[in-house]
Amino acid sequence: MSATTALPKDFLWGGAVAAHQLEGGWDAGGKGPSVVDVLTAGAHGVPRRITADVDPGEFYPNQVAADFYHRFREDIALFAEMGLKCFRTSIAWTRIFPRGDEAEPNEEGLRFYDELFDELLAHGIEPVITLSHFEMPLHLAREYGGFRSREVVGLFERFARVCFERYHTKVKYWMTFNEINNQMDTNALFLWTNSGVTIAPGENPTEVMYRAGHHELLASARAVAIGHEIDPSLQIGAMISHVPIYPFSCDPADMMAAVVANRARFFFPDVHVRGEYPRYALKEFERNGWDVGILEGDAAILAAGKVDYVGFSYYMSVTVKADAAKEADAADVVTGGLPGAVPNPHIEATEWGWPIDPVGLRYTLNVLYDRYQVRLFIVENGFGAVDTIAADGAIHDPERITYLREHIEQMALAVTQDGVELLGYTPWGIIDLVSFTTGEMKKRYGMIYVDRDNEGNGTLERRRKDSFEWFRRVIASGGAHL
Template sequence: MEPTNKLPKDFLWGGAVAAHQVEGAWNKDGKGVSIVDVLSKGAHGVDRIITDGVQDDVMYPNHEAVDFYSHYKEDITLFAEMGFKCFRTSIAWPRIFPNGDETSPNEAGLQFYDELFDELLKYNIEPVITLSHFEMPLHLVKHYGGWYNRGLIEFFVNFSRCVFERYQNKVKYWITFNEINNQRNWKNPLFGYCNSGMNYTEFEHPEQVMYQVIHHQFVASALAVKIGHEINPKMKIGSMIHMMPLYPATCKPEDMIQAQQSMREKYLFSDVQVRGHYPRYIEKEWQRKGIQVDMAEGDAEILQAGCADFLAISYYMSNIVDAVPPTDEVNPLFGASRLNPNLEASEWGWQIDPVGLRYALSELYERYEKPIFIVENGFGAVDEIEPGKTINDDYRIAYLSRHIAEMKKAVTLDGVEVMGYTPWGCIDCVSFTTGEYMKRYGFIYVDKHDDGSGDFSRAKKQSFSWYQQVIASNGEII
């Protein structure tokens, strides 16, 4: 028996990124144009623009990102030096199927991931692979209308089957869709676009369209889980949500009910993907709103046959909700929630709530009794380089350390099964929401800047040796 006051010996410590935020090489070796290749650079409070194709006079940070495509060997050496047991990234779908509707894959794209996974395995680092991390071929949006078109299920399944077959002996841990629930905030065009190639605000009945799109993704995800298990029963295939606990703003019962109902906007996704069926509360909501979701015969059975093996979450912050929200305070990035006056926030307004991580883990584990993988957590900040290339990111160490402490309580005091912990942006990368380089998360600094300057050289931050020690002590020294 393992001691109950410690993390399990096989705990998966590592780091996380996504293909489009690190790789660059946006048009190399036969890769097709991805939806993120037409996302301009934004800033805090300045939206990223979705352009109509790639335009000459627009800056697209994901085109170069941090050039992981050429630097991955050097980067993996650094991950190994930190002691990573796993590394989470995604496969860029358009590297494998440039347009998404081809019948045979692009061999050069497959070869790249073969080499990447071999390099990780050389250091005993398990790849943890997301099939769609805010990526799909742009062609599927332009010619098929994104995930509103049921035909996308087949394209996604073909892509999934292809990579499962190819990497079944290299990749054990898979995640179908990254933060599938972001698009529930349909008023924010970035989320619908990155999740599904959709801009819900353009439709007369945006919520109806959103639920239809989501249904297609639920079916696609469940089919992928089923096919993956048939290809290799040892593969563990999870679903993922962006977990942001919403606390009631006060102890008024009405605020409590509001918090419970708002959390359904997240739980719907894990309820369907982990339990394999739609919960009754959503049927009631659809009836009230007159929403009709087309489901084909056999869809219910598909959902039931493709339940996720584990639930992956990203956790950055919590927010609060009120029955009657003060409209001038709501946080547009996160729907109708607002900031908690009891918590501090990062420069980007992301609140720091380590205790919320323990709360979230217990809530989810008690709901599903399935292992939980924390595949994102981290602190986006501006890092200053001091003389001698020292980067003292003690604020990042403080954030991560406090979250790890609460995660350990969830495991050792509450009995939550946590599979692993992969802090986001373990190497600096392009921010998703703003497209900035200056919002850095890494243990490894990359010399690349928002004005386009920089030579992509890598440097270790203070947090690098701190995290090395965390892993070496299996979380005892934090």
Template sequence: MSFPKGFLWGGATAANQLEGAWNEDGKGISISDISTGGSATSSKRITPQLQEGTYYPSHVAIDHYHRYKEDIKLFAEMGFKVYRFSINWTRIYPTGLEDEPNEKGLAFYEDLIDECRKYNIEPLITLCHYEIPFELVKKYNGFASRKTIDCFIKYCRTVFERYKGKVKYWLTFNEINNGTNPVGGYLALGVLNELEKPTEFMHPKDDPQIRFQALHHEFVASALAVKLAHEIDPHYQVGCMQIMATSYPLTPDPADQILTQQHNHRMNWFCSDVQCRGYYPSYMHRYFKENNIHIEMADGDEEILKEGTVDFYTCSYYMSFCQTVHTEKGNEVAGNMMGGTSNPYLKASDWGWQIDPIGLRYSLNEIYDRYQLPIMVVENGLGAYDKKSEDGKIHDQYRIDYLRAHIEQMHEAVLDGVDLFGYTSWGCIDLVSASTGEYAKRYGYIYVNRFDDGTGDFSREKKDSFYWYKKVIASNGEDLA
């Protein structure tokens, strides 16, 4: 049971969830820096004005900014072949509006890339992972304005040119299809329709017309970035990144089949159809008409989308949902900022995310059948409460079981004929949860001594899963015991 030769094993993080140092060395304020902490039962808040005495998890996170060499060394000890991380846009252009980049930010990521390469770890860099400059939100309402496209491309040109010859793989926008949901208006698109007062992170003031127009502008920005990358370095490979929110019909009722198809069209296929195929799919026309949405395209946009299709496809996969017209209250389930109906055949994590390894095999087959592009799973993992045992160690067999089951199903997909070339499990080191702003929701192979009450010395410790994943990588997926 081996994976293809040269398979890229590794882990994934995001700058706003682990770096900290939110206002050091010239960094500006990103959209994540004004998001407060929260919990599984209490939504984070977006505060357009920073509030004294309020907890903002991205401000400190796990202090990776000052500890990246220690962390990369631990990743290398596990045998990582690839490390997916993001560049925080506001470290390079603090407001997004500057004419010249911030050299200290460029130097930091160059040092980080060099540290990876020292251990023969391939960098996989996300250009925008929920880190849009907040000044662009205030000035342009994020990607609701075409002017933000120009700011993004300026940033892309800077990093593409600076890191030429050191990086091969890039991703444009993290989980871009989150922009099809109200919660993604701010997080994925930088759209904030209420600037005068704080708003709930999970329930922002939404305007679908503005949101889908902003999403169109991100499509154009992504396509232009792909074209620019290929012009600067023909060896650059640029991918899209989607949430794979796998859904099944709950019942054989044909109405459930149609509902599920409509959900998958909008949630799972719309954005990747545009980024992989280069044009808007026909099924969205009815959705736009019925929801009174009109997409304004500038001259040349259609050509840009066609010419700027991605080289490979990547996704996050954590769980699956069911869809039904028969839902009774109490059967709802949520996860990764999505929602649906619970599946009676599945168990759930501590946070209620339903665990469905077979759904990953199913999804990979669906993706590859649709696009015939190389695929990488760039997020997959189990958020759980990790407690130290009497021996002072973290025995996270539950995480090993989760990951093993998903890796087994990835291999089944490879046997099915899917061109899968890499896997970066999410949160390879404990970090701050994007959805809830908690430290308590831990994903990592490496335990970080930091807690939601502000205590902890940030020290790093290896969990049982650290040694297990090291063995998986060394055997190229053959030894999963």
């Protein structure tokens, strides 16, 4: 028996997306503008710009995206054909609270997700839902400074409560904040999309990030507690980006550099899972004289809101060398602000410079499970690449299949050989969508092609790629056919 066929029978094979990258309909049904609705398109090496407001003269790729808002029934039929057991998406906060600080939610927005979840359930597909995937209301970012403001914790609690009350009978698996930890490198895009934060001249970005992060950790803990109060059967997880940091060599200095650098990966999940701040972080605050806004009573809130599981994305690993140039390049989304980052000579990269490391997934599953001893859920993994339509209309994507196959093999070893408890696997961008870091359509992850280009041209027609049939067989065979 191969490792994959020994996966649990109820293993959640699925697909993942985020509302803002797929839905479009940015101002439909009473939806308000979010922080991504003012993000222009970029490219590999060209950062996306954040405009002050929605400027009619600019092109904003997320505003139409793949138009899932109007086509979700057609798309869900394709997901069902593929045999997905679950589908991970997010709720656009601005459909429910268009400005973020209203007293009452927008019924039309709530109804949209009722219809979406009902359609999934009618096809036997379990919704897996992130409350906030990079898209807080623009109003909260502009008027409150995003999660800098403690008031936003209460506004997020209200949003979370409304969602849990409305959907708890339809959705069992939830996550609070998508990739809450990717802002650790203080990249301007991540601070904006994670926290609604921009840095003013003279401010220390790391201190501001920790303050916003503290508020998000409180908001997450409150959401977990509220969700459990409403329905104790809900499973509410964290969602982190895990890019493991390897030491370049066995030189003790490299080993220690990797331990210290990896704290940037572990800080947020340490608090989410343990319900308290790790001592290395408290020491860092003390050493730098930072006030990150921890008030009396916060420790109790964090302790009462520990997550049930850890969801994570895995795309790549990075490597550090103690004596490499210390300068960090925060604009580089791959090594993102990591001092001492060097290329790993054992690993190739994608066209967008993302290192491809399948063993790193088994490594990550082991590291996270050993550290936290809670169930894990791989809620993103995938291969962003250019796809071309052949003369006969087919889309051959063998590199994507190879990437996914090799990662699934390593995932299965972690479960069957190492004993990691894993809920499921939802490859990223099961259907083509707008790339988060670049705003491009041409960086495609999907097994379903969407006819739309970087400039917004195209019919939005859907087409099955070769990987569609391949993944259908993987799921149907319980992982035997790889």
